[in-house]
Amino acid sequence: MTTPCARATAVFSCFACVALGLSACENTPTVGLARPSVATSAESMGGMRALIAAAKREGTLRAIALPHDWAGYGGLIDGFEKKYGIKVTVEDPLGHSEDEIDALRKRGNRPTAPDVIDVGDTFARKAAAQNLLAPYEVAAYDSIPGNQKDSKARWSNNYGGYISIGCDATRVKPCPETFADLLKPGYKGMVALEGDPPRSATAFASVYAAALANNGSFDDVQPGLDFFAELNNRGNFNPLDSNSATVASGRTPISINWDYINLHYADQLRDKGVNWQVSIPFDGSFAQYFALAINKNAPHPAAARLWQEYLFSPEGQNLRLRAYARPVLMDAMRQDGTLDKAAAARLPTVEGTPQFPTDAQLNKAKETVTQGWARAVSG
Numbered sequence: 289m290t291t292p293c294a295r296a297t298a299v300f301s302c303f304a305c306v307a308l309g310l311s312a313c314e315n316t317p318t319v320g321l322a323r324p325s326v327a328t329s330a331e332s333m334g335g336m337r338a339l340i341a342a343a344k345r346e347g348t349l350r351a352i353a354l355p356h357d358w359a360g361y362g363g364l365i366d367g368f369e370k371k372y373g374i375k376v377t378v379e380d381p382l383g384h385s386e387d388e389i390d391a392l393r394k395r396g397n398r399p400t401a402p403d404v405i406d407v408g409d410t411f412a413r414k415a416a417a418q419n420l421l422a423p424y425e426v427a428a429y430d431s432i433p434g435n436q437k438d439s440k441a442r443w444s445n446n447y448g449g450y451i452s453i454g455c456d457a458t459r460v461k462p463c464p465e466t467f468a469d470l471l472k473p474g475y476k477g478m479v480a481l482e483g484d485p486p487r488s489a490t491a492f493a494s495v496y497a498a499a500l501a502n503n504g505s506f507d508d509v510q511p512g513l514d515f516f517a518e519l520n521n522r523g524n525f526n527p528l529d530s531n532s533a534t535v536a537s538g539r540t541p542i543s544i545n546w547d548y549i550n551l552h553y554a555d556q557l558r559d560k561g562v563n564w565q566v567s568i569p570f571d572g573s574f575a576q577y578f579a580l581a582i583n584k585n586a587p588h589p590a591a592a593r594l595w596q597e598y599l600f601s602p603e604g605q606n607l608r609l610r611a612y613a614r615p616v617l618m619d620a621m622r623q624d625g626t627l628d629k630a631a632a633a634r635l636p637t638v639e640g641t642p643q644f645p646t647d648a649q650l651n652k653a654k655e656t657v658t659q660g661w662a663r664a665v666s667g
Contacts, residue, residue, distance in 0.1 A: 321333055321334045321338070323589075324339075324342050324343075324589040324590035324593065325422075325586070325589040326422075327339075327424070327589070327590075327593060328423050328424055328425060328441065329424065329425045329426075329427075329429075330426075330427060330593070330597065333590075336427075336597070339590060339593060339594055339597070340372065340594060342590035343372060343374055343588075343590040343591040343593070343594040344372060344373060344374065345590070346374070346588040346589075346590050346591045347373075347374055347375060347588075347591075348374065348375050348376075348377065348588050348591060349368075349374055349375070349376045349377070349403050349404070349588055349591040349592065349595055350377055350379070350400075350401070350402050350403045350404075350587060350588065351365075351376060351377065351378045351379070351402060351403065351404055351406075351595075352378065352379045352380055352383060352387070352388050352391055352402040352405065353378075353379075353380055353381060353382070353383035353384065353385075353387060353388050353405075353406065354378045354381060354406060355381045355382060355531070355532075356381070357532050357549075357552055357553075357556060358549065359447055359546075359548055359549070359578070359608060359611055359613040360607045360608045360609075360610060360611030360613060363607045363610070363611070364598070364599065364604060364607050364608075365378070367598070367603065367604075367607060368595065368598050371598070372594065372598075374591050374594070376595075379391075379402065382529075382531060384483045384484070384487045384488040384489070384490075384491075385407035385408050385410075385411035385487065385488060385489040386411065386486070386487035386488070387487065388402065388405040388406070388407055388411070389405070389407065389411060389414060389415050389418070389420065392405065392415065392420045392583050392584075392585075393418065393420060395585075396585055397585035397587075398587075399587045400587075401583055401585055401586070401587055402583055402586075403582065403583055403586040403587060403588045403589070403591060403592035403595070404580065404581065404582055404583065404586070404592050404595055404596070405580070405581050405583065406446075406578055406579070406580055407489060407578065407579055407581070408489020408490070408492065408493065408576065408578055408579070409436075409443070409445055409489075409576065409577055409578065409579045409650075410489060410492065410650045410651075410654050411489055411579075412438070412442075412443035412579035412581055413438075413443075413647060413650070413651070414654075415442075415443070415581060416438060416440075416442040416443060416581075419584070420583065420584055421442040421443060421581045421582060421583070421584055422442070422581075422582040422583065422584045422586065422589075422592075423440050423441040423442050424441055424582050424593055424596060425441045426444065426596050426597050426600040427597060427600070427601075428600045428601070428617055428620070429441065429444065429600075431617055431620040432444050432445070432600075432616055432617065433616070433619075435644060436577055436616050442581060443579040443580065443581040444579060444580060444581075444596075444600070444616070445577035445578065445579050445580075445616050446577070446578060446579065446580045446599055446600065446608070446615075446616055447548075447577065447578055447605075447608045447613040447614060447615055447616060448575060448576055448577030448578060448613065448614050448616065449546040449547045449548040449549075449575065449576075449612070449613055449614055450546070450547045450568050450573060450574065450575050450636075450638055450642075451493055451494055451496075451497040451544065451545075451546065451547075451568075451569070451572065451573075451574045451575075451576075452544070452545060452546065452547040452550045452551075452566050452567060452568045452569070453465065453466075453470070453542065453543075453544055453550075453566070453567045453568075453569055454535070454542070454543045454544075454545060454549075454550035454553060454554075454564055454565070454566050455541065455542050455543075455564070455565050455566075455567075456535070456538060456541040456542075456562060456563065456564060457563040457564070457565045458561075458562065458563050459538055459541045460474075460475070460478065460541050460542060463542075463565045463567070464542060464567070465567040465569065466501070466567075466569045466570065466571045466572070467497070467498050467501035467502065467515065467569050467571055467572045468501070468571060470519060470524060470542070471518060471519060471522060471524065472524075473522070475524045475542060476522075476523045476524055477523060477524065477525075477526050478524060478526055478540075478541045478542040479519060479524050479525055479526055479542045479543075479544065480525075480526040480527075480528055480529070480530040480534070480540035480542065480543050480544070481494050481529070481530060481543075481544055481545075482494070482529065482530050482531070482543070482544070482545050482549075483529050484529075484661070485657050485658075485661045486657060486658040486661050489576075489578065490545060490546060490549075492653075492654065492657055493546075493574055493576050494544045494545075495509060495512035495513060495515075495516065495657050495661075496509055496512055496574050496645075496653060497512070497544075497569070497572040497573070497574035498511070498512035498515040498516065498572055499511045499512030499513075499515070499572075500512075500571075500572045500573070500574055501515070501569060501571040501572030502514065502515050502572075506643075506645040506646070506649040506653075507649055507652070509652075509653040509656050509657060510656060510660070512657075513656070513657065513660045513661065513664045514664070516661075516664050516665055517663075517664040517665065520664070520665045525665060526539075526540055526542075527665065528540055530543040530544075530545060532553060532556065532557075535553050535557065535562070535564065536557055536560060536562060546613075547566060547568055547612065547636055548611060548612035548613040548614075550564065550566040551566055551612040551636070552611055552612060554566055566636070568636060568638055570639070573638065573639075573640070573642075575638075575642035575643075575644070576644070577616060580596055580599060580600075582596065600616075600617065602617075602621060602626035602627075605617050605618070605621060606621075606626075606627070606628040606631065609627070609628050609631040609632060609635075610628065610631045612634070612635060614635065618632070
């Protein structure tokens, strides 16, 4: 209830603004509206117009570990900069999920800290448990499936895909199509991962997929470690981290990675004479999403929140789709008519409905892989 004194104060403030000129009071915060650094939704700041205005005043967004050729980030960054006039800087574009969490933890509230992160949902849970993330509900939050977001809105999955096997068909004949194929003697020194499984969400998922292909389960990832130990013993494992440059140069002629990454390589390298073929192994079908989150101490808190809104908007989700990544809002967009149907039709067909590990299963698997990976591929 507003008291007479409070009403009088408000009236006096309005007259003071008139007397001083409106510009003198433009920066006076409206009573009841959240500052960007603590805003839990655009509405809590006064709506999207207020959020956009605040983000434009900041003028910068600091990101980390976002390669332009990963899940449509080239188009997303260009689209965000063009739409809002906010410069996006990307530190360590080839970094991994653990590197992102390290940056949040070590830099605290310094201006060099990342504003936002994009990590495997296993790593998002870890960051949330360490109190590194700011709760924020994008406008589309209610449409995100319940198993793809944090109950406290500290992170939400944005896009996903299936683990796949990419292969340079010019250098490798025949290309492997299953995890079992990778053990064959013709692939010595060829089979690479995107990174180190204890630090890379993609490589961790690759171990999980290998476990499913070798009588493991969501409860038992050890067969995946055993598979890579055998792959290493046979001389087929290539310890070089796979990326677009190593694929183009032939240094990683077989790469286990997300289908949207391998499919992008196929498009990207076709004109360079690289015949990159992609298979989703039927013996180890594993799907996972990647989560977006805001640094609790983001140097540019409004830009960080606007970035989230953009990536969960139909425009952002369709840019994901055109890069072969499956948008988390795909079903909702199909229902409301905002989905790019032509892009959706280009996705590879996968039999069955994807299943996902529980939080407890993920945490147990992460611990097992972190403790056992070095031993599995040593020697």
